[in-house]
Amino acid sequence: xxxxxxxxxxxxxxxxxxxxxxxxxxxxxxxxxxxxxxxxxxxxxxxxxxxxxxxxxxxxxxxxxxxxxxxxxxxxxxxxxxxxxxxxxxxxxxxxxxxxxxxxxxxxxxxxxxxxxxxxxxxxxxxxxxxxxxxxxxxxxxxxxxxxxxxxxxxxxxxxxxxxxxxxxxxxxxxxxxxxxxxxxxxxxxxxxxxxxxxxxxxxxxxxxxxxxxxxxxxxxxxxxxxxxxxxxxxxxxxxxxxxxxxxxxxxxxxxxxxxxxxxxxxxxxxxxxxxxxxxxxxxxxxxxxxxxxxxxxxxxxxxxxxxxx
Amino acid sequence: xxxxxxxxxxxxxxxxxxxxxxxxxxxxxxxxxxxxxxxxxxxxxxxxxxxxxxxxxxxxxxxxxxxxxxxxxxxxxxxxxxxxxxxxxxxxxxxxxxxxxxxxxxxxxxxxxxxxxxxxxxxxxxxxxxxxxxxxxxxxxxxxxxxxxxxxxxxxxxxxxxxxxxxxxxxxxxxxxxxxxxxxxxxxxxxxxxxxxxxxxxxxxxxxxxxxxxxxxxxxxxxxxxxxxxxxxxxxxxxx
Numbered sequence: 001x002x003x004x005x006x007x008x009x010x011x012x013x014x015x016x017x018x019x020x021x022x023x024x025x026x027x028x029x030x031x032x033x034x035x036x037x038x039x040x041x042x043x044x045x046x047x048x049x050x051x052x053x054x055x056x057x058x059x060x061x062x063x064x065x066x067x068x069x070x071x072x073x074x075x076x077x078x079x080x081x082x083x084x085x086x087x088x089x090x091x092x093x094x095x096x097x098x099x100x101x102x103x104x105x106x107x108x109x110x111x112x113x114x115x116x117x118x119x120x121x122x123x124x125x126x127x128x129x130x131x132x133x134x135x136x137x138x139x140x141x142x143x144x145x146x147x148x149x150x151x152x153x154x155x156x157x158x159x160x161x162x163x164x165x166x167x168x169x170x171x172x173x174x175x176x177x178x179x180x181x182x183x184x185x186x187x188x189x190x191x192x193x194x195x196x197x198x199x200x201x202x203x204x205x206x207x208x209x210x211x212x213x214x215x216x217x218x219x220x221x222x223x224x225x226x227x228x229x230x231x232x233x234x235x236x237x238x239x240x241x242x243x244x245x246x247x248x249x250x251x252x253x254x255x256x257x258x259x260x261x262x263x264x265x266x267x268x269x270x271x272x273x274x275x276x277x278x279x280x281x282x283x284x285x286x287x288x289x290x291x292x293x294x295x296x297x298x299x300x301x302x303x304x305x306x307x308x309x310x
Numbered sequence: 311x312x313x314x315x316x317x318x319x320x321x322x323x324x325x326x327x328x329x330x331x332x333x334x335x336x337x338x339x340x341x342x343x344x345x346x347x348x349x350x351x352x353x354x355x356x357x358x359x360x361x362x363x364x365x366x367x368x369x370x371x372x373x374x375x376x377x378x379x380x381x382x383x384x385x386x387x388x389x390x391x392x393x394x395x396x397x398x399x400x401x402x403x404x405x406x407x408x409x410x411x412x413x414x415x416x417x418x419x420x421x422x423x424x425x426x427x428x429x430x431x432x433x434x435x436x437x438x439x440x441x442x443x444x445x446x447x448x449x450x451x452x453x454x455x456x457x458x459x460x461x462x463x464x465x466x467x468x469x470x471x472x473x474x475x476x477x478x479x480x481x482x483x484x485x486x487x488x489x490x491x492x493x494x495x496x497x498x499x500x501x502x503x504x505x506x507x508x509x510x511x512x513x514x515x516x517x518x519x520x521x522x523x524x525x526x527x528x529x530x531x532x533x534x535x536x537x538x539x540x541x542x543x544x545x546x547x548x549x550x
Contacts, residue, residue: 048395051549073397080395084388088328089320097320101396145392 001026002047002153002183006056009042009207016042017053018207026152029179031198032187035305039207040187041081044155047185048078060153074102077146081157083138087131091122091141094130095148102149116144119174136167143174153183160193172197191298205305218300227293228264228276234285236260242279244272259288313398317406318413321380325414330379335418338372342422356433358426362443362518366483366511369447369454374475376411377458378468381545385466400545408459408538415451419444438520446517449526453510453533454479460537463544479510486512 002024009017017039024030032040045051047058049069057064063071086094095116099109117126120140125133130141146154160168175186175197188194194201195215203211211218232239251263266272273292280287325331346361384390429435458475465471484490486509494502506512513526
């Protein structure tokens with residue numbers, strides 16, 4: 001369980017995080033989505049106890065960052081952005097160190113390290129130095145150190161950045177599997193990833209939470225952005241003057257076969273296709289396509305983060 | 311203690327997994343032995359005095375080279391993010407790292423003892439003075455290392471940490487040298503005893519004489535504890 005309450009963090013005059021509140025429940029993968037510099041990493045660093053906020057607090061499994069920072073760190077696995085590791089150390093040595101640092105009893109530590117090497121598919125790299133590893137393997141070592149003490153909460157800061165598609169799929173699969181029991185906060189700036197991996201998405205922009213919900217709920221938030229595509233043949237002027245009031249023409253294009261393609265945008269969020277059909281019939285024209293385009297998460301995102309200019 | 315030990319082992323492993331510790335030990339031993347034996351066979355006195363006179367100046371350059379990476383490198387590579395996300399208190403991390411660096415230095419000093427054996431084999435040195443000087447070297451090194459550790463938290467650049475470390479330690483050494491205190495004339499003359507007291511090498515000289523005065527040890531304990539305290543504060547300050 002990760003709880004963030006009225007969190008505000010300023011760096012000088014810049015407000016990095018502005019009064020942010022949210023909760024990640026056990027068994028839930030929450031995607032933390034936002035453009036670069038929106039405050040994702042800052043929020044995560046506050047939860048981890050790496051920096052203190054000016055106002056508000058965060059709790060992990062009931063441990064407060066102000067009163068019990070070590071308790072917070074115990075209940076948390078953290079994968080920092082860009083995965084900084086000790087280059088000079090070997091993979092196994094490094095994992096042994098984190099096991100010890102996490103107070104895993106010596107008799108269990110070896111088994112735990114072996115288990116992590118297996119979970120994160122590090123068998124071939126186990127005895128290499130971290131400096132010799134590729135980006136993908138480094139990321140796995142980072143995950144292994146975050147998981148070694150089987151924490152109830154996980155914070156993963158852009159765990160898939162810089163990986164190839166196969167590796168991204170593996171990481172997503174692992175996150176989904178871990179998310180069955182753990183509370184996971186997962187930051188990314190890739191929408192598709194948030195949509196495919198997370199139960200719930202938080203959208204942050206300029207330090208403020210601007211949207212929250214599952215992917216479908218977020219799509220519903222993009223009011224006024226429903227689009228229709230109409231392909232029509234007949235009296236164009238008559239059709240245009242007969243369109244319902246909430247519809248405006250976004251684009252108009254003469255197709256090579258003589259049909260006219262219209263992109264219409266409506267301020268009404270719900271489906272008004274039948275009104276358009278009636279308008280075409282009233283104009284005495286023919287209709288071969290009438291499609292309503294649902295707002296995609298991408299449009300929601302652009303809408304929420306750029307104040308609707310997209 | 312257990313927590314410091316975990317940190318200590320990891321840090322020591324890094325010193326000895328990379329060439330830093332070996333290079334440090336070899337160069338330190340090479341330079342001191344060369345400078346010592348260059349005159350030892352000419353003067354033909356069975357004493358390590360000239361060796362121990364080098365120690366404050368050797369430490370001045372060599373110890374900031376051990377301490378420079380302690381924090382600057384963590385900050386540079388970002389591994390401090392990872393380190394500080396582990397359930398340690400800041401002072402446990404600071405002390406673990408410090409003791410690992412101190413171990414490298416102590417090991418180096420212990421490896422100079424064959425010089426004492428050579429001197430002992432060739433003549434009749436005053437063993438009290440030699441033992442006292444070794445003790446003084448440890449205390450002097452511990453203090454310089456603590457200063458270097460603190461300076462390493464102030465920058466992400468190891469080279470800068472090294473240079474500032476050398477400058478600060480040099481200032482603290484020179485301030486107590488007669489060549490400097492000689493200039494404290496007129497109204498400034500009241501500062502002379504303070505400058506004498508502050509001088510890093512002065513207490514070393516007095517311990518080296520074989521006179522074990524508690525004031526000298528208090529001085530070095532202070533000069534070790536204060537920078538380490540500042541190191542903890544500096545690491546905590548990065549969280550604001």
